[in-house]
Each structure stands twice: as C-alpha cells, then as structure tokens.
Amino acid sequence: MRSLIRPPLTPHTFKDGERTLRYTRQGTGPPIILIHGLSGSGQWWRFNAPVLAEAHEVLTLELLGGVGVQDAARLIVAWAQHLGLPPAAVVGHSMGGQIALYVSAFAPERVSRLVLACASGLLHAKWWRVALNLPRAGFSGRPRFVPVVVRDSLRTGLPNLYRSARDLLRDDVAALLPTVEAPTLVIWGSRDPLVPPKLGQQLAASLPHARYVELAHAGHVVMVDQPRAFNAAVLAFLAEADPA
Numbered sequence: 047m048r049s050l051i052r053p054p055l056t057p058h059t060f061k062d063g064e065r066t067l068r069y070t071r072q073g074t075g076p077p078i079i080l081i082h083g084l085s086g087s088g089q090w091w092r093f094n095a096p097v098l099a100e101a102h103e104v105l106t107l108e109l110l111g112g113v114g115v116q117d118a119a120r121l122i123v124a125w126a127q128h129l130g131l132p133p134a135a136v137v138g139h140s141m142g143g144q145i146a147l148y149v150s151a152f153a154p155e156r157v158s159r160l161v162l163a164c165a166s167g168l169l170h171a172k173w174w175r176v177a178l179n180l181p182r183a184g185f186s187g188r189p190r191f192v193p194v195v196v197r198d199s200l201r202t203g204l205p206n207l208y209r210s211a212r213d214l215l216r217d218d219v220a221a222l223l224p225t226v227e228a229p230t231l232v233i234w235g236s237r238d239p240l241v242p243p244k245l246g247q248q249l250a251a252s253l254p255h256a257r258y259v260e261l262a263h264a265g266h267v268v269m270v271d272q273p274r275a276f277n278a279a280v281l282a283f284l285a286e287a288d289p290a
C-alpha cells in the first residue's frame with residue numbers, strides 16, 4: 047500500500063542579480079514547471095504536483111518579492127539555463143500563465159508545451175479592483191484552501207502586491223499570442239470571478255495551437271477547486287503525441 051505521508055521536499059534558491067526564486071523538485075521523467083499567480087506560492091499546487099510527479103519531474107517555483115511579469119519570465123529562463131533543463135511543459139496559473147507565455151516567447155526552445163490555467167494577460171481593470179477581488183477569487187472555491195490564501199497574501203504584502211498587479215495590468219499579451227508555437231492547453235474554472243471564462247475562450251482562440259477546457263464548479267484557483275479533473279486534463283494533454 048502506498049504511503050500517504052510524503053517526506054518534505056528540499057527547497058532550493060536561485061538568484062539572478064536582484065531577482066530570486068525558490069523551487070522544489072520531485073519525481074522523474076519529462077519536466078514540468080509550475081508557476082503560481084499573483085500573491086501565490088508553491089502551496090497552490092499541493093493537490094497537483096504529487097500526482098503529476100508520478101510520470102514527470104515536477105519543479106514547483108516560488109517567485110519572491112514584487113517581480114514583474116517579463117522580469118519573472120527572464121528569471122525563469124535564466125534558472126532553466128542554469129539547471130540545464132531539457133524542454134519542459136510550463137504550467138502557469140493566473141499571473142503565472144502570463145509569465146509562462148513570455149517564457150515561451152523568450153526561450154521557445156525550452157518550452158515543449160504550455161498549460162494556461164485561468165491566465166491573466168487579456169484582463170483589463172484598475173489594479174486596486176484586481177487586488178480587492180483576490181480574496182474573493184481565492185475564497186470562491188474550496189474552504190480548506192482559505193488559510194493558504196490568507197497566509198500567502200500576508201506574506202506578499204501590500205507594496206509587492208501593488209507593484210505586481212500594476213505591472214500585470216499594464217502588460218497586454220495580445221500581440222504576443224499569434225507568435226506562440228507551443229501546443230497549449232487553456233483550462234478555466236466556470237465560476238472564475240477574477241478572470242472570466244470569456245477571456246479564457248478569447249485567449250485560446252488567439253493562440254495558433256490551443257484548445258480550451260472549462261471545468262464546472264471551479265473558481266479562479268481551478269487546480270485546487272477541481273484537482274482530479276485538472277490533473278487528468280493536464281496529464282492527458284502532456285501524453286499526446288506532438289503535432290506533425
């Protein structure tokens with residue numbers, strides 16, 4: 047019988063100039079990079095990473111400080127180069143999805159596939175409206191996840207939240223989307239109050255090699271609200287043969 051108790055993962059730190067990220071590694075196989083969203087952490091993948099690690103090496107990132115979207119993407123590219131990672135599936139949630147698009151743009155040779163979960167990039171709003179909606183977005187799903195949302199929001203702090211939210215909303219990926227060549231899964235929660243499903247449909251329609259999947263009864267943190275469906279969709283997508 048498989049043990050339900052897993053040993054804690056060893057955190058590693060990578061610095062590039064003034065930019066810092068923390069990461070953990072688990073599993074073996076083709077790599078998957080998990081990128082959290084605004085005011086998030088690696089804990090937002092707690093119901094996904096162990097399952098994905100049964101067939102892949104999963105590298106779960108934590109971006110530290112109020113890093114901007116494109117700066118975060120450059121940091122991740124530098125980190126992947128430092129580790130000598132082979133082409134990886136890059137999975138990003140919310141702002142992490144926006145960052146993932148830039149990782150693909152800056153270093154397409156390092157990205158085998160993209161998974162964009164409730165990704166920002168086409169969201170247009172005042173930064174303070176987004177900040178005020180973050181608790182609602184986090185609480186719209188499973189109650190068990192509320193303590194993680196509160197803890198990570200406090201850890202991020204208002205100044206970092208302001209800087210990151212402002213940068214996120216100033217950055218429009220519309221011109222970038224037609225240039226993305228990686229096969230892409232766009233996956234959304236039907237009840238997302240922060241980035242509505244219509245933006246997910248628009249995102250998928252703007253990408254050359256994308257499909258759109260919507261999970262019922264899921265809010266903005268789709269991988270927490272419907273982890274089994276999310277994991278199954280991602281694993282099935284990654285198992286597909288590359289298009290000719």
